[in-house]
Each structure stands twice: as structure tokens, then as C-alpha cells.
Amino acid sequence: MTLEILGLDGLSESVYRAMLADPDADLDALAARLGVPGSEVREALRRLVDLSLVTERSPGRIYVPVNPDVALDALLSLEQAELTRRERQLLEARAELARLVRNTGEKITPVREVRRIDDLDRVVEVLRELLARCYQEMLNVVPGAPIPPDLLADTAPHDIALLKRGVRFRTLYTRTQLADEPMLEYMRMMRRHGAEIRIADTLPHRLAIFDRTVSFLPVDPRRPRNGALVVREPAITANLVMLFESLWAGAQDLDEALEAGAPAASDLDRSVLMLMSSGVKDEAAARQLGISDRTYRRHVADIMVRLGASSRFQAGVEAVRRGWL
Known part of the structure; x- marks a missing residue:
């Protein structure tokens, strides 16, 4: 049985066992017996001294092993003291969490913000930041033409990471995108990772809602590359959530949409x-x-x-x- 639980690494344990077997062995003898450099044995001896398993009679020269029973009592006392300290910290943390839970009933003023971002690179950065911080649910509306394969490949790791964190991920696509083979394969891949996907005949504009608290939508729905709005206004976000749920209720599951095929023109x-x-x-x-x-x-x-x-x-x-x- 190794003594790692007491803070001993492999070499320190070997040195201690060798000293118990031959208490008169000096540093050179220990190094020769274990087949390691003397400098490493010296470092191991220092660790053993710190753990009170070895006493230093002459600094850097003479070391004497402590009786294992005595040493074990001392180490166990130190471990017990550390456990007691950690237990006290955990109890204090639990009390603080309980206080926070009690205070959730107090009125907290929500963050209210509508921020416009015009730079396209910054839009992508902010969107990815919001994805990384999402921990419960993402609602996603993706209208328009099929997304190019290179952009799908760039987006996939971020979406999959979201799903691996256990976030519920619902996305609405259009039938136009369903007819595009790379996009269809992307939808199927995301569904295999746990995403929920539905297909609508038409969708109004790009929309992403994170944890029902932050909304992300284009400044101009007709020109989505002209910038985006990040909305942290509860009333606006609540209305956008209702819009999403209405679109979701009227859309078809991916398999149903594939079976139905694209609607013909009237x-x-x-x-x-x-x-x-x-x-x-x-x-x-x-x-x-x-x-x-x-x-x-x-x-x-x-x-x-x-x-x-x-x-x-x-x-x-x-x-x-x-x-x-």
C-alpha cells in the first residue's frame, strides 16, 4: 500500500522505507541503494522532514527516521486539523448560500440595456460570448438562404459545446434551408447531439434568446449584416420569447418536414x-x-x-x- 494519502510521493516513500530498513545509511548510501542521484534523495529528505517522518540531526548531513507509529499519529493529527478547517469553510459556505436563497424573494432591479453593435467582427464575438455564458436554454431563429458550409463548420463547435453543457437548444429553420444538403446534414448532426429542430415555411428575422434574459437580433431584418442589437430589457425579451414560442408551435418537426417535402407554389x-x-x-x-x-x-x-x-x-x-x- 502506498502512502500518497499522507502527502508522500513515490521517491519520498522509497527513501523513508530504505531508512527504516537501514537507519544508519547516509545520503550516498541511500542514493546508491535506490539508484537515483543524490540531489533527488536530498529533496526527498527535505519533504520527509517537512512531514515529520524524518528528523535532521545535522543540517544537510545526518537524518534519522521517526518511528512509523509516532509519525502516523502526527500526520493524522495534521490531516484531521485540515479536514476540520475544510468542514468549517463548507458550513460557512452553506450558510452563505442559504442566505442568498432567502434573499431571492427581495425585489432585485433587472439589468436594462439595448446595445447596438455595428462592427460585424464584434457582432460575431458578442454572439459567441453569449453562447459561452448560456447555461439553461437557447432559442434560435435562423431565416434566409442556406448558410455556407465553411460558416457551418465554424459554428458547429460552439453549438455542440452548448449542448454538452446540458443547455436546451431549440432552433427554427426554413424549408429553403432544408433543401440544401450541407444544411440538412448540419441539422441532423445537431439533433444527434441533442438539439431540437423544427422547420417553418417562413421566418421573420434572425433571433437568438439566451436563458430568456438576453436577446440578440439584427438592427435591420432585411440587411442582417448591418449590425445587431443586444437586448437586456425584460419586457422586450418576454415579447420575443412569445414570438418564438408562437413560431415554434406552428412549425414542423424535422422528420415531418422531410416527409412532407417543400410546398408547391400557388x-x-x-x-x-x-x-x-x-x-x-x-x-x-x-x-x-x-x-x-x-x-x-x-x-x-x-x-x-x-x-x-x-x-x-x-x-x-x-x-x-x-x-x-
């Missing part, structure tokens, strides 16, 4: 797309369809979101690719 969708690609002004297009200008523009916006397009030209290209035109 006759109205095709008519709007034809007018968009022909270059007709919105007012004239609305008159041709017999609807108001506002309703026509709403249909255009909805189609662009569903196609994951950032421009009308891109919407036309994507519509042709999907067979809508």
Missing part, C-alpha cells in the same frame, strides 16, 4: 413571380391582379422569404430552380 405565387420578373411596376402589377398595392408588396416579401432571396432577381432565379416558373 397560382397567386406564380402570377406574382411572373410580374416580378417582367419588370412591371408594383402599382401596375397590383391592378392586373385586382389587389391593393400593399397586398401585392406583402406577397412579394413573403415569396422572397420563402425562397431565401435577398433581391427580386435572386427570387426569380430560385423560383426557376425549384420549378415554380
